[in-house]
Each structure stands twice: as structure tokens, then as C-alpha cells.
Amino acid sequence: MVYFDNNATTPLDPQVIERMAAFMRDQFGNPSSLYPLGRQAKESLHEARQHVARALGAAVGDITFTGSGTEADNQALLGVLDARPDRPELVISAIEHPAVQETAVYCERRGVKVTVIPVDRYGSIDMDALDRAVTERTALVSVMHANNEIGTIQPIPEIAALARARGALAHTDAVQSFGKIDVDVNVLGIDLLTVSSHKIYGPKGVGALYVRKGTPLAPFVHGGHQERGLRAGTENTIGIVGFGEAARILPDRMVQDKPRLAALAARLRAGLEQRIPKIHLNGHPANRVPTTLSYSILGLEAEAVLLGLATKGISVSTGSACSEDSDDVSHVLKAIGLRPEFARSTVRISLGRFNTDGDIDTALDVIPGMVEKLRRISAWDPEEIEP
Numbered sequence: 543m544v545y546f547d548n549n550a551t552t553p554l555d556p557q558v559i560e561r562m563a564a565f566m567r568d569q570f571g572n573p574s575s576l577y578p579l580g581r582q583a584k585e586s587l588h589e590a591r592q593h594v595a596r597a598l599g600a601a602v603g604d605i606t607f608t609g610s611g612t613e614a615d616n617q618a619l620l621g622v623l624d625a626r627p628d629r630p631e632l633v634i635s636a637i638e639h640p641a642v643q644e645t646a647v648y649c650e651r652r653g654v655k656v657t658v659i660p661v662d663r664y665g666s667i668d669m670d671a672l673d674r675a676v677t678e679r680t681a682l683v684s685v686m687h688a689n690n691e692i693g694t695i696q697p698i699p700e701i702a703a704l705a706r707a708r709g710a711l712a713h714t715d716a717v718q719s720f721g722k723i724d725v726d727v728n729v730l731g732i733d734l735l736t737v738s739s740h741k742i743y744g745p746k747g748v749g750a751l752y753v754r755k756g757t758p759l760a761p762f763v764h765g766g767h768q769e770r771g772l773r774a775g776t777e778n779t780i781g782i783v784g785f786g787e788a789a790r791i792l793p794d795r796m797v798q799d800k801p802r803l804a805a806l807a808a809r810l811r812a813g814l815e816q817r818i819p820k821i822h823l824n825g826h827p828a829n830r831v832p833t834t835l836s837y838s839i840l841g842l843e844a845e846a847v848l849l850g851l852a853t854k855g856i857s858v859s860t861g862s863a864c865s866e867d868s869d870d871v872s873h874v875l876k877a878i879g880l881r882p883e884f885a886r887s888t889v890r891i892s893l894g895r896f897n898t899d900g901d902i903d904t905a906l907d908v909i910p911g912m913v914e915k916l917r918r919i920s921a922w923d924p925e926e927i928e929p
Contacts, residue, residue: 549892554784555788586782587777593787598725600752604752608748608749619646622682622711624760632656638685661694685714687714691824692826693830693835694826694830698731698732712734721741734754743894748785803832806898811823818914821840822838834891836890842913845860846916848860854912860890
């Protein structure tokens with residue numbers, strides 16, 4: 543099997559599996575309990591919080607564990623708006639993950655003014671439009687760090703500075719950048735930042751929200767004192783321990799992974815573009831997460847390509863895993879101006895830690911031939927199709 547859908551989820555790292563297995567064998571206490579079993583569990587949570595904080599350049603007390611990256615996004619938006627009722631305005635980009643996009647729709651139904659900032663054909667935010675949109679009544683600006691579908695990286699330090707100049711807070715969904723490129727909350731200058739365990743080779747069902755000290759944020763889940771009162775409920779200790787281990791090994795692994803994966807992605811990109819006519823790379827050509835490759839394969843439906851490759855043991859995606867069952871055209875591809883027929887022909891290839899040179903060899907052997915075969919079946923006319 544060749545797995546090229548690491549933006550959807552990553553396999554568990556063996557070190558994470560070992561850490562979680564040891565924890566499950568030896569510990570089962572409630573971290574809110576005062577006797578030794580509970581204190582041991584609480585110490586394990588503290589260690590995991592330290593590891594996540596260190597990987598983000600954050601203070602330990604600024605990390606709140608959640609049930610997912612989606613929950614962390616919800617907590618950031620709803621928590622800030624609830625804490626700042628005198629500033630009932632929210633600003634987001636047109637290519638946010640549904641976790642932010644749909645939460646913004648919910649906020650709008652509650653009376654919040656939501657402004658959606660357009661992007662250019664590469665997926666880069668329109669900074670002039672953002673400048674016009676942020677007002678003295680804006681509570682929060684939320685712009686994702688790297689897009690999950692096309693890989694484009696946004697200028698988060700500049701966005702955060704613009705927001706701060708108007709008294710607004712700044713949040714970024716860094717789920718798709720954490721572990722792939724450098725993410726430091728102080729360099730980004732951000733007030734709130736979302737990350738997820740299962741995108742960095744940790745378990746599913748756990749995420750984290752960085753909240754800079756002093757940031758006004760109302761509780762999201764009520765009913766207990768856990769997570770400094772911001773997120774009630776007994777913590778998912780096993781998941782958090784796994785997340786902590788994934789974060790602990792991340793800095794050292796990135797030193798190895800980043801150059802190797804960038805080279806693999808560059809070889810795959812060059813090979814596909816050389817061997818397949820009429821394909822179009824979506825997203826910024828350079829200012830991007832290199833391991834995310836979004837291609838419109840003109841003349842074909844993406845689902846046909848996905849299913850054809852699956853028969854050869856190659857797993858790719860047609861876009862965001864959170865919208866894979868939807869028949870609608872991706873809102874990200876709409877936002878960058880792709881025509882619907884090209885959006886429907888788009889396949890996303892995302893590389894990760896466990897991909898090898900052999901995987902690239904297999905992909906370059908299989909994908910061009912599969913595309914040629916499917917195009918022959920569909921009787922497409924290359925002269926009639928232009929991106």
C-alpha cells in the first residue's frame with residue numbers, strides 16, 4: 543500500500559504506540575482525584591502539556607486540551623465572541639476549514655457580523671480587503687496557517703499585527719502546518735492557535751488550543767474545573783499521553799523529515815507534471831507546504847482517479863477528508879476561481895513521515911498510466927480543455 547493522504551490523518555508513530563501501551567497497562571486513575579493513582583495520571587497530563595507547549599514555543603499553562611482540532615476551532619471562535627460581547631464582529635478567510643467556516647455561519651445566526659475575506663488564484667489572502675474589514679468592533683480574526691486542500695501558507699504575523707492594531711484578537715488553525723513547517727506562537731504573534739494530534743502521528747480524538755496568557759476566552763464546555771475551567775469533562779488521558787509523545791519527538795523528527803519529504807514531494811511533482819499532459823497545480827507554486835500537492839487532472843472526474851488508484855493500492859484524496867462524502871465542489875477551489883469542471887477533477891496527494899523513495903517510484907509508474915487509461919475511456923479532447 544502507498545498512503546498519500548497524510549493531510550486527512552497520519553499513521554501512529556511506533557514510539558507513540560509504545561508510550562500509550564505502557565500508560566494503558568499501568569495507569570487508569572482520574573487526574574482529578576487526589577490519591578496516588580489520580581496524581582500519577584495528572585502528572586502524565588502535565589508532561590504531555592509540556593511536550594505540546596515546547597513544540598509550539600508556548601508556555602505550559604497556555605495549552606488547553608480538547609477532543610479534536612475542530613473542537614479547538616469552535617472553542618476559539620465561540621469563546622472569544624462570548625467573552626467580548628461589545629465587539630460582535632468576526633473576520634475569516636474564504637478558504638477556512640469547515641470547523642471555522644461552519645462555526646462562523648452559526649455565529650452569524652446568533653447575530654454576529656461575519657466578514658469573509660477573498661483570496662487570489664493561489665489561495666493567498668487579500669490583505670487590502672482584510673485591512674478594510676477589521677474594525678474597532680471586530681472581536682477576532684481567524685485565518686488558517688496552511689490550507690488543508692492546496693497547501694498555501696498565509697502571512698500570519700502580518701495578519702496578527704493588523705488585528706492587534708485594531709484591538710482585535712487573532713486565531714490561526716495550524717492543524718495542517720504543525721509538524722510540516724515551523725510553527726512558533728511567538729514568531730506568528732498569534733493569540734490563539736489550533737493543533738491536532740492525529741496530524742502529527744498521534745492518536746485521533748485529541749487536539750489542543752493555544753491561548754496566550756491574558757486572552758479573554760469564555761468556557762466552551764461547562765460542568766467541571768478541568769483545563770483551567772475552559773473545557774469541562776474528564777480528560778482523555780490515553781489520547782493526551784499519545785499526543786504528548788508525538789509532540790515530544792516532533793522537533794527531532796522534523797529535522798530529518800522536512801528535507802527528505804520536501805525532496806520526495808519535489809520529485810513526485812516534477813515527475814507528474816512531466817508525464818501527464820493537461821494537469822494544473824492548485825495553490826501557490828512556492829509559498830506552500832511542499833508535501834501537499836493538489837492537481838486538477840483535466841478531462842476526468844477526481845473520484846474516477848481516486849478509485850482507479852485504489853485498485854493499485856495507492857490512497858489519495860479528492861480534497862478535505864471532512865467533506866469527502868459531499869457532492870458539492872470544494873469551497874476552497876471555488877474561492878481560488880477554479881471552474882466547477884476543473885474543481886471536480888482535483889486530486890490531493892499529501893506525503894508524510896513514512897513515505898519512501900519506493901512510494902514515489904510506484905506513484906510515477908502507476909499514476910500517469912492510470913490517467914491515460916481513464917482519459918482514453920472518457921474520450922476526452924485535450925484541445926478543448928484549458929485551465
